[in-house]
Amino acid sequence: MTGTDSHAARGGEPHAPGLAQRLNWLRAGVLGANDGIVSTAAVAVGVAGATSEVAPVFLAGAAALVGGAISMALGEYVSVSSQRDSERALIAKEKRELADDPQGELEELVGLYRDRGLSEATARQVATELTAADALRTHLSVELHIDQDDVVSPWRAALASAVAFTLGALLPLVTILSTPPAVRIAWTFAVVLIALAVTGYVAAWIGGSTRWMAVLRTVLGGALALGATFAVGSLFGTSAG
Secondary structure, X not given: OOHHHHHHXXXXXXXXOOHHHHHHHHHHHHXXXXXXXXXXXHHHHHHHHHOOOHHHHHHHHHHHHHHHHHHHHXXXXXXXHHHHHXXXXXXXXHHHHHHHOHHHHHHHHHHHHHHOOOOHHHHHHHHHHHHHHHHHHHHHHHHXXXXXXXXXXXHHHHHHHHHHHHHHHHHHHHHHXXXXXXXXXXXXXXXXXXXXHHHHHHHHHXXXXXXXXXXHHHHHHHHHHHHHHHHHHHHHOOOOO
C-alpha cells in the first residue's frame, strides 16, 4: 500500500485536515441544542404550570427561543473570536521569532524532538528536514499544536450554535403546544429527557468521555430544571396545566 493509499484508508483518523473547524462547530451545535431544549422547555413548562391557556405558553416559549438563540450566538462568537485572536497572535509571534533567530528556533525544535525520545542525531535530522520544508508550520505544530490553515471560525460557531439552539427549542415548544392539556406536561418531560439523553451522548462522544455518565448528568440536570420551573409555575399560577 502506498503512502497515499494508506492515508486514504485512514481518512477517519483524528488528524484529518480541518478537524478543529469541524469539532468546533459540532461542539457549538451540540451545546446550543442542549441549551435550547432545557431553557425553552423550562420556561414553557413553568408557564404551563401556571395556566392551561395556550397563548401565554406560546409567547413565553417563543420569547425564550428568540432571545436564547441570539444570546447563544453572541456568546459563542465572542468566545471563539478570543480563541482565534490568540491563535493568530501566536502565529505572528512565531513568524517573528523565525525571522529574527532561525538558528535558535532550529535548536529549540531539536530539543523538542529530543524530549520526545529521539536521539540527538535523529532529532537534528528531523528538525532540519522539516524546517527546510516548512519552518513555520513545523514550529506551530510541534511547539503550539496549531494548524495555521485550521484556525477556528467564530462565525461558523455562532451560526451552528444559533441554529442548533433554535432546533432544540422547537422540540419542547411544539410538543407542549400540540398535546392536550391533560398530558401536556408529561409528554413534554418525556420528549425533553429523551432529547437530552441524545445530546449528552453526542457531547460525550465528541469529547471522548464516558457516554453513559454524561447522559445521566444531562438528563438529571434537565429533569431538575423542568421540575423546579413547573413547581414555581404551579405554586404561583391560577390553574395547573
